[in-house]
Amino acid sequence: xxxxxxxxxxxxxxxxxxxxxxxxxxxxxxxxxxxxxxxxxxxxxxxxxxxxxxxxxxxxxxxxxxxxxxxxxxxxxxxxxxxxxxxxxxxxxxxxxxxxxxxxxxxxxxxxxxxxxxxxxxxxxxxxxxxxxxxxxxxxxxxxxxxxxxxxxxxxxxxxxxxxxxxxxxxxxxxxxxxxxxxxxxxxxxxxxxxxxxxxxxxxxxxxxxxxxxxxxxxxxxxxxxxxxxxxxxxxxxxxxxxxxxxxxxxxxxxxxxxxxxxxxxxxxxxxxxxxxxxxxxxxxxxxxxxxxxxxxxxxxxxxxxxxxxxxxxxxxxxxxxxxxxxxxxxxxxxxxxxxxxxxxxxxxxxxxxxxxxxxxxxxxxxxxxxxxxxxxxxxxxxxxxxxxxxxxxxxxxxxxxxxxxxxxxxxxxxxxxxxxxxx
Amino acid sequence: xxxxxxxxxxxxxxxxxxxxxxxxxxxxxxxxxxxxxxxxxxxxxxxxxxxxxxxxxxxxxxxxxxxxxxxxxxxxxxxxxxxxxxxxxxxxxxxxxxxxxxxxxxxxxxxxxxxxxxxxxxxxxxxxxxxxxxxxxxxxxxxxxxxxxxxxxxxxxxxxxxxxxxxxxxxxxxxxxxxxxxxxxxxxxxxxxxxxxxxxxxxxxxxxxxxxxxxxxxxxxxxxxxxxxxxxxxxxxxxxxxxxxxxxxxxxxxxxxxxxxxxxxxxxxxxxxxxxxxxxxxxxxxxxxxxxxxxxxxxxxxxxxxxxx
Numbered sequence: 001x002x003x004x005x006x007x008x009x010x011x012x013x014x015x016x017x018x019x020x021x022x023x024x025x026x027x028x029x030x031x032x033x034x035x036x037x038x039x040x041x042x043x044x045x046x047x048x049x050x051x052x053x054x055x056x057x058x059x060x061x062x063x064x065x066x067x068x069x070x071x072x073x074x075x076x077x078x079x080x081x082x083x084x085x086x087x088x089x090x091x092x093x094x095x096x097x098x099x100x101x102x103x104x105x106x107x108x109x110x111x112x113x114x115x116x117x118x119x120x121x122x123x124x125x126x127x128x129x130x131x132x133x134x135x136x137x138x139x140x141x142x143x144x145x146x147x148x149x150x151x152x153x154x155x156x157x158x159x160x161x162x163x164x165x166x167x168x169x170x171x172x173x174x175x176x177x178x179x180x181x182x183x184x185x186x187x188x189x190x191x192x193x194x195x196x197x198x199x200x201x202x203x204x205x206x207x208x209x210x211x212x213x214x215x216x217x218x219x220x221x222x223x224x225x226x227x228x229x230x231x232x233x234x235x236x237x238x239x240x241x242x243x244x245x246x247x248x249x250x251x252x253x254x255x256x257x258x259x260x261x262x263x264x265x266x267x268x269x270x271x272x273x274x275x276x277x278x279x280x281x282x283x284x285x286x287x288x289x290x291x292x293x294x295x296x297x298x299x300x301x302x303x304x305x306x307x308x309x310x311x312x313x314x315x316x317x318x319x320x321x322x323x324x325x326x327x328x329x330x331x332x333x334x335x336x337x338x339x340x341x342x343x344x345x346x347x348x349x350x351x352x353x354x355x356x357x358x359x360x361x362x363x364x365x366x367x368x369x370x371x372x373x374x375x376x377x378x379x380x381x382x383x384x385x386x387x388x389x390x391x392x393x394x395x396x397x398x399x400x401x402x403x404x405x406x407x408x409x410x411x412x413x414x415x416x417x418x419x420x421x422x423x424x
Numbered sequence: 425x426x427x428x429x430x431x432x433x434x435x436x437x438x439x440x441x442x443x444x445x446x447x448x449x450x451x452x453x454x455x456x457x458x459x460x461x462x463x464x465x466x467x468x469x470x471x472x473x474x475x476x477x478x479x480x481x482x483x484x485x486x487x488x489x490x491x492x493x494x495x496x497x498x499x500x501x502x503x504x505x506x507x508x509x510x511x512x513x514x515x516x517x518x519x520x521x522x523x524x525x526x527x528x529x530x531x532x533x534x535x536x537x538x539x540x541x542x543x544x545x546x547x548x549x550x551x552x553x554x555x556x557x558x559x560x561x562x563x564x565x566x567x568x569x570x571x572x573x574x575x576x577x578x579x580x581x582x583x584x585x586x587x588x589x590x591x592x593x594x595x596x597x598x599x600x601x602x603x604x605x606x607x608x609x610x611x612x613x614x615x616x617x618x619x620x621x622x623x624x625x626x627x628x629x630x631x632x633x634x635x636x637x638x639x640x641x642x643x644x645x646x647x648x649x650x651x652x653x654x655x656x657x658x659x660x661x662x663x664x665x666x667x668x669x670x671x672x673x674x675x676x677x678x679x680x681x682x683x684x685x686x687x688x689x690x691x692x693x694x695x696x697x698x699x700x701x702x703x704x705x706x707x708x709x710x711x712x713x714x715x716x717x718x719x720x721x722x723x724x725x726x727x728x729x730x731x732x733x
Contacts, residue, residue, distance in 0.1 A: 043614075044611055044614070047610070047614075156523035156525050161499050161500075161523065221495075223495075254492060256491060258491065258493050299679075299680035299681075346654075385556075385557070385653055386487075386557055386652055416553070423489075423495060423517045423520075
């Protein structure tokens with residue numbers, strides 16, 4: 001390489017001699033170029049020597065088994081984290097769900113015709129030990145008392161690959177029920193979920209086991225979940241009665257298919273059974289079906305089509321009012337569904353729509369104007385950042401009892417701190 | 425279905441579920457968060473590893489939504505390779521869902537590739553989200569410096585040897601071959617980049633600092649006004665003026681960010697838009713680590729060469 005440099009310098013010298021008319025400025029530029037090349041050659045020589053030395057060391061050194069794996073406290077960034085007692089503090093996050101709502105309803109309900117702090121979630125979580133983890137979510141509102149939404153232990157210490165949850169949690173049934181409000185695509189819960197399971201979804205105390213089925217194929221994964229939970233449902237729900245000491249049971253089979261790198265589909269089936277009154281009989285059974293298709297049109301444009309259907313078998317008895325001399329026959333097989341289409345068409349904007357239909361449980365069909373409630377919703381979402389988003393939603397509802405309602409929602413959802421939900 | 429049937433169904437879960445995760449495979453079952461890590465593991469592990477990666481290289485690695493199939497892969501893995509730091513915040517819910525305790529932090533089956541890497545842009549003062557999606561521990565895109573690839577490959581070799589000691593000689597030989605080729609390529613890349621040392625380019629997102637340091641280039645301004653915040657009109661105006669005033673030759677971005685804004689600025693200013701690979705297989709030309717770096721270097725050289733002052 002040094003010879004090459006000398007040769008280049010010599011050439012430049014000859015060139016200078018032969019071209020007497022070359023300007024001083026050009027000569028200076030050439031000199032600078034030569035100097036840069038010389039420096040580069042020296043750097044490269046040093047690099048080659050260092051690399052050769054390193055190779056020689058590696059080749060001659062007797063190969064030893066690897067040293068113990070560096071743990072969190074041994075190197076790099078984790079030194080600070082693991083070296084401090086604060087590493088043992090739980091992850092803490094706060095979510096604020098602010099909703100402004102204008103509707104034709106005259107009821108002084110939650111958020112009606114005002115802006116409300118609908119829900120402030122305080123989220124804690126941390127591993128307890130190598131076998132388990134605790135997650136706690138307490139929610140506060142300017143309309144309701146404080147509520148323990150979730151407080152459950154996830155246990156991995158069971159025979160592999162089973163996983164258990166025990167405590168108060170959102171059971172894995174369907175799609176919308178199992179997720180927190182801040183992860184919903186709409187401001188409100190789908191009508192069928194709100195009507196049957198609770199206006200804010202379902203959180204119950206119980207125990208749940210889940211595991212993947214050992215199938216020989218890999219294109220589709222199957223996860224089976226089963227659980228026992230206290231009786232009752234969420235606020236305003238009508239699926240089960242309100243007696244908490246009568247347990248309800250549920251199972252969910254999730255079938256997930258990776259169609260391609262950019263598309264996947266999920267088909268799920270849910271079974272729920274519980275009591276509608278204070279006896280131990282399981283008179284109510286419900287079958288849920290869910291189907292979700294996800295397609296990433298581009299890395300930032302995502303299309304989601306999500307559907308859920310719930311069918312009930314209630315074994316309702318005839319209610320007789322002897323004084324009035326009337327009979328009421330509730331529906332034995334009410335059902336409801338929703339279909340939702342959501343499209344994220346840019347990093348900051350998304351839009352979607354939802355159709356709802358649900359048949360009421362505890363109303364004499366003879367008194368209804370139509371078989372069930374129907375609703376049409378449309379929304380626009382602005383993603384301010386990863387931690388804040390705004391959503392404008394319009395919903396038109398036709399009630400089974402008669403009449404209709406138009407509601408406009410404006411929602412702001414922000415998160416601070418560590419905010420991690422379990423995977424869906 | 426009555427209560428007894430439900431209880432039987434619950435008990436049946438234990439029977440139905442696979443009791444031997446990963447036992448069927450004789451190869452070391454590795455799950456890597458990023459395709460680049462998966463490629464390095466394949467290079468070092470050769471025929472004795474089976475590698476799956478979670479994040480598709482065509483997507484922003486910060487915002488991956490792990491799928492049930494990813495959970496199952498992780499549940500059955502012997503080794504989980506990740507970037508550490510706070511790049512893949514989605515890895516924690518993934519690990520929780522998988523419940524594979526061998527892969528938890530500090531366990532034998534976990535490999536944090538940031539260990540031993542010289543990190544850049546480590547905050548030296550308290551930070552907050554007011555600065556955008558800032559990284560608490562330093563810029564996490566360290567694999568784009570080939571010098572760091574040496575450290576990463578060495579760590580992978582050490583870990584595979586610890587998990588699967590009977591094949592450690594093969595892992596070591598593969599490592600040596602990789603390092604030798606890498607050294608040759610580093611010299612080649614440095615030579616190609618040398619004429620452009622000190623030149624400045626614009627980035628879309630602050631994910632190229634390690635590549636820029638290796639290339640001897642500067643990147644001080646980004647289309648994102650703050651990390652993770654999409655370009656705003658004010659920022660676009662500033663960048664346009666800056667490129668014009670400073671005669672910046674190129675705007676560098678990943679393929680998974682929207683390109684309309686970049687192209688519009690490029691059209692207005694005459695700067696080149698350069699799409700580089702952040703990870704292996706992000707673009708067809710980036711089939712493995714060497715191909716990715718070859719492609720990135722050649723794209724930068726082409727862009728700067730065309731606009732040499």
